[in-house]
Amino acid sequence: MSDSPTPLADPHLVFDPVTDDGPRDIVVLGSTGSIGTQAIDLVLRNPDRFRVTALSAAGGRVGLLAEQARRLRVRTVAVAREDAVPALREALAAQYGGEPLPEILAGPDAATQVAASDCHTVLNGITGSIGLAPTLAALEAGRTLALANKESLIVGGPLVKAIAKPGQIIPVDSEHAALFQALASGTRADVRKLVVTASGGPFRGRTKTQLADVTPDDALAHPTWAMGPVITVNSSTLVNKGLEVIEAHLLYDIPFDRIDVVVHPQSYVHSMVEFTDGSTLAQATPPDMRGPIAIGIGWPERVPDAAPAFDWTKASSWEFFPLDDEAFPAVNLARHVGELGGTAPAVFNAANEECVDAFLAGRLPYLGIMDTVTQVVTEHGTPRTGTSLTLSDVLEADAWARTRARELSAKATAEARA
Structure with a gap:
C-alpha cells in the first residue's frame, strides 16, 4: 500500500469549490x-x-x-x-x-x-x-x-x-474514468483488484521479431482511437498502459500486484474492478473521449448524451487476451519504476518522450524505444525518494533522462549507419 490515507480519486467524495447554481x-x-x-x-x-x-x-x-x-x-x-x-x-x-x-x-x-x-x-x-x-x-x-x-x-x-x-x-x-465509475459501486475495502484494459494497439499479436521493421506510419495507425502522435505511439508500445498502471496505483491507492492489464481489441470495456465477493464491474461505451471528459468536468452529475451509446439491436463480439510481456515489455518496466517511486517514474517518462520523438523523426528504430528507455532507467539507479523530494528533484531527473536518451539514440543511429 502507498502511504496516502485516502485515494487521490474517490467517487464517493466530492470536492466542490463553488456553491452557486450557475454554469x-x-x-x-x-x-x-x-x-x-x-x-x-x-x-x-x-x-x-x-x-x-x-x-x-x-x-x-x-x-x-x-x-x-x-x-x-x-x-x-x-x-x-x-x-x-x-x-x-x-x-x-x-x-x-x-x-x-x-x-x-x-x-x-x-x-x-x-x-x-x-x-x-x-x-x-x-x-x-x-x-x-x-x-x-x-x-x-x-x-x-x-x-x-x-x-x-x-x-x-x-x-x-x-x-x-x-x-x-x-x-x-x-x-x-472507467475505474472511477466502477469503484462507486463499493467501498475501498471491497476491492480485490483493478483490471486495466488495453486495445493492444496496431501490433497486437506480433512477436518481438516482427516489430523490428515497424515505421512511424505503422505505429500511428491505431485501430480504435484517434489521438495525438506521442500518445498513439505510446499505445503501440504499451508504454501508455504502463503509465496507466502507475497512475492507477497513485489515484486509487491499490498495490501494483493487484493491478492487472488485459488486452481488449474492441476498446468497448474501458476497465474493470473485481470485488472481494467475486463480482467484476466493467464500464463500457463505444470508444469516444467525450464520455470520460464529461465525467471529469461534470462529476458528480452526468451529462446527458455526452457521447454515443451502444446499439444493442446489433450483434457484437468482445474479446479479451493476456498481455504478451516479451513483445511488449513496457508494462513490466513501468511496474518496476512505479515500485521504486521517487524520481524513477519521471526518468521513465522523460526517456520515453525523447525516444518517441527520435522514432517519429526516423532517428531510432521502433524496438530502440524500449531498449533505450530500459537502459536509461537502469543507469538512473536508485531514485531520489521520501518526503524530501522536491519539484527541482523531479525536473532535474527529467532533464538528465532526456539528455541521456538523446545521447543513446544518437549513438544507436551512428552505429546503424556505420
Whole structure:
C-alpha cells in the first residue's frame, strides 16, 4: 500500500469549490489538442452546465485557438510560445471584429497562470510532463482538477499527493474514468483488484521479431482511437498502459500486484474492478473521449448524451487476451519504476518522450524505444525518494533522462549507419 490515507480519486467524495447554481466555470489547458477540442464541443452543447473562462495551448494552431476564444467568449487566452503572440493577436482581431480582445498570456508559465485563475474546474489536457506545474497550480489554488495529463501524476506523484485534497482530482483517461465509475459501486475495502484494459494497439499479436521493421506510419495507425502522435505511439508500445498502471496505483491507492492489464481489441470495456465477493464491474461505451471528459468536468452529475451509446439491436463480439510481456515489455518496466517511486517514474517518462520523438523523426528504430528507455532507467539507479523530494528533484531527473536518451539514440543511429 502507498502511504496516502485516502485515494487521490474517490467517487464517493466530492470536492466542490463553488456553491452557486450557475454554469460551472472551466479552464481548458491544451485546448487545441484532442482532449481540448472534444471538451469544447461538449461545453458548446451544454451552455447551461459549463462556461469556459480561459484557454491555453502551445501556440502552433493560433487560428483554431482564436476561434475557440471567440465562440466561448473567454476572459484569457494563454500560449506557451511567446513568438506566437503576434499571429494570435491578429487571429483574435479577425475573429472579434473590433470588439475588445481577451487577455493574452504567453511564455512557459502561461498555462500555470491560468490553471490558478478563478474557476471551478481545470481540465488539464496538456500532453507530456510539462503538465506538472499547471497540475500543481490548480490543486494549490483549490480547483477541482479534471486530469487527462497522466504524465504530471506519473512524474510528480509524491508532490501531487502532498497537496491534493480528498475528491479534488477526477481522472479523464478513459481507463481511469472507467475505474472511477466502477469503484462507486463499493467501498475501498471491497476491492480485490483493478483490471486495466488495453486495445493492444496496431501490433497486437506480433512477436518481438516482427516489430523490428515497424515505421512511424505503422505505429500511428491505431485501430480504435484517434489521438495525438506521442500518445498513439505510446499505445503501440504499451508504454501508455504502463503509465496507466502507475497512475492507477497513485489515484486509487491499490498495490501494483493487484493491478492487472488485459488486452481488449474492441476498446468497448474501458476497465474493470473485481470485488472481494467475486463480482467484476466493467464500464463500457463505444470508444469516444467525450464520455470520460464529461465525467471529469461534470462529476458528480452526468451529462446527458455526452457521447454515443451502444446499439444493442446489433450483434457484437468482445474479446479479451493476456498481455504478451516479451513483445511488449513496457508494462513490466513501468511496474518496476512505479515500485521504486521517487524520481524513477519521471526518468521513465522523460526517456520515453525523447525516444518517441527520435522514432517519429526516423532517428531510432521502433524496438530502440524500449531498449533505450530500459537502459536509461537502469543507469538512473536508485531514485531520489521520501518526503524530501522536491519539484527541482523531479525536473532535474527529467532533464538528465532526456539528455541521456538523446545521447543513446544518437549513438544507436551512428552505429546503424556505420
